Amino acid sequence: MYALQLPCIIYKTQKQMDDYTAADMRCGDLDEAQLQKHFHLTDVSTKVNPYTQTRITPFNHSQSMFYGMRRPGELVSQQLCVRTLFDEFRALSRIFSLYGPYKHVIEQMITHMQNGHGSKFRSLYLDMALKEQILSDRSGKSSLLRIKGFLLRNIDFKARYLPSNKKDDLYIDISRRTILPKFDRLKDRVNGLGISVHDTWATHITLQSLLITHNSFRAVVHYRIQDHFGLDDKDILHSLYNHIRMFKIWFVLQRWVKYGYKPFITEINATVTIEGTKYD
Numbered sequence: 001m002y003a004l005q006l007p008c009i010i011y012k013t014q015k016q017m018d019d020y021t022a023a024d025m026r027c028g029d030l031d032e033a034q035l036q037k038h039f040h041l042t043d044v045s046t047k048v049n050p051y052t053q054t055r056i057t058p059f060n061h062s063q064s065m066f067y068g069m070r071r072p073g074e075l076v077s078q079q080l081c082v083r084t085l086f087d088e089f090r091a092l093s094r095i096f097s098l099y100g101p102y103k104h105v106i107e108q109m110i111t112h113m114q115n116g117h118g119s120k121f122r123s124l125y126l127d128m129a130l131k132e133q134i135l136s137d138r139s140g141k142s143s144l145l146r147i148k149g150f151l152l153r154n155i156d157f158k159a160r161y162l163p164s165n166k167k168d169d170l171y172i173d174i175s176r177r178t179i180l181p182k183f184d185r186l187k188d189r190v191n192g193l194g195i196s197v198h199d200t201w202a203t204h205i206t207l208q209s210l211l212i213t214h215n216s217f218r219a220v221v222h223y224r225i226q227d228h229f230g231l232d233d234k235d236i237l238h239s240l241y242n243h244i245r246m247f248k249i250w251f252v253l254q255r256w257v258k259y260g261y262k263p264f265i266t267e268i269n270a271t272v273t274i275e276g277t278k279y280d
Contacts, residue, residue, distance in 0.1 A: 003161035004207075007222075010147070010167065011174040011205040017224075018265065019201065023232035027118075028260020035256060039236055044248045047088050049073065050256070053081040082259065085249050086114045092246035097192030102129055106196045109229055109266070113253075118262030121229065129193055131270035133181050134223060143178040143205065144221065148274045151210075151217060157278050160212040174205065181223065197266060202226045208271070216277040223270045230254060230263025 019025070032051050035041045044050050054073030076084075090107045097103035102125050112121050134144050150173050154166045180203050188194035208220040231251050241247040253261045 002164045004164045004167055004210075006210060007206050007208045008167065009204055010170050010207045011143075011203070013180075013201075013203045015202045017202045017204065017226055019226075019228075020265075022201070022228055022230075024228045024230040024235065025263050026232070027230070027254050027262050028257050030255045031257055035252060039233075039251070040242060041236070041248050041252055044245070044252050045085055045088055046245070048076065048081050048084045050081060050085060050249075050252050050259075053078055078258075082114075082253070082261075085253055086110065089246060089249045089253070092249070093195060096190065096195035098190045100191040101125060102196070103192040106192050109196055112264065113229065113261055116262070116264055118264050121264050121266045122268075123266075126197065126266070126268045127270055129183070130181060130223060130225060130268045131272060133183065134270060134272055137181075139179075141177065141179040143174060143180060144272060144274065146174060146178045147205075147207075147219070147221060148276055151219060151274070152276050152278065152280055155210075155212055155217055155278075157212065157214055157217075160214070162210060162212075181225065197227050197268070200225050200227045201265075215279070216275070219274040221272050221274060223268075223272070225268045227266045227268070228263060229266055 030039075036051075046056060048055055052073070052075075054075050057073055090110050093106045093110060094103075097106050105123055105125050108123065109121055112119075134142075137144065139145075147170070150166075150170050151162065154169070155162050180200065182199050183193035183197045184199060188198070202225070204224045206222040206224070208222050210220075211218045231247065231254060235241055236247060236251045253259050254263055
């Protein structure tokens with residue numbers, strides 16, 4: 001029997017890393033008629049009409065009591081129209097990020113969409129949030145506690161190694177019995193993490209090192225997670241999101257052929273240490 005060679009990926013999702021073909025990574029693929037008729041995106045912004053590129057006033061807003069006294073709105077440049085939409089996008093996101101050290105991340109991500117040309121987004125704050133989430137999960141479905149329990153049961157303390165044939169068993173154990181780290185807790189709805197990441201697309205868990213003595217071990221485990229900052233058709237057709245102005249602006253900026261601002265991959269990393277003894 002041989003020792004498991006490290007570092008070793010002990011779990012990975014079926015969904016792939018760096019997946020730019022996913023539905024929520026599309027951009028600039030819809031025309032005005034599709035946006036308005038199929039996705040019902042007519043009343044998008046309170047500041048500007050993204051299709052006509054005119055300012056919205058009480059006299060030309062479709063929901064205004066003064067609509068019967070309609071006057072044409074001031075025509076603005078596409079550059080100013082887009083800048084206004086992104087400013088409104090950022091302002092509306094603040095209702096989902098009211099407090100805590102991560103509340104500013106969503107605005108950074110919106111600005112990255114505006115200026116980043118589809119490049120990956122990384123944040124030390126998101127890395128910190130992921131590590132905190134992993135370490136604070138004390139439930140029976142914690143991936144970290146599941147890995148610790150598996151190591152305690154399967155390490156050969158006499159020979160001081162983890163047998164290589166245990167790798168598949170560990171993969172199955174994580175797959176069937178754990179909930180992967182995500183930001184869908186109640187507090188994430190208002191601390192900025194729910195709107196920034198919420199669920200995740202792909203996860204890799206790597207056992208980087210394993211130090212074993214005659215009755216204890218110390219393991220270093222690395223989590224690599226990716227999410228997509230983009231909207232697909234199902235997102236905006238959802239009965240809730242289709243009525244939230246922030247998502248309407250986001251979808252038009254991303255998917256309208258005249259704008260086509262690229263969604264991007266958010267990558268989050270965390271390294272944690274597990275220690276235990278065979279008496280635990």
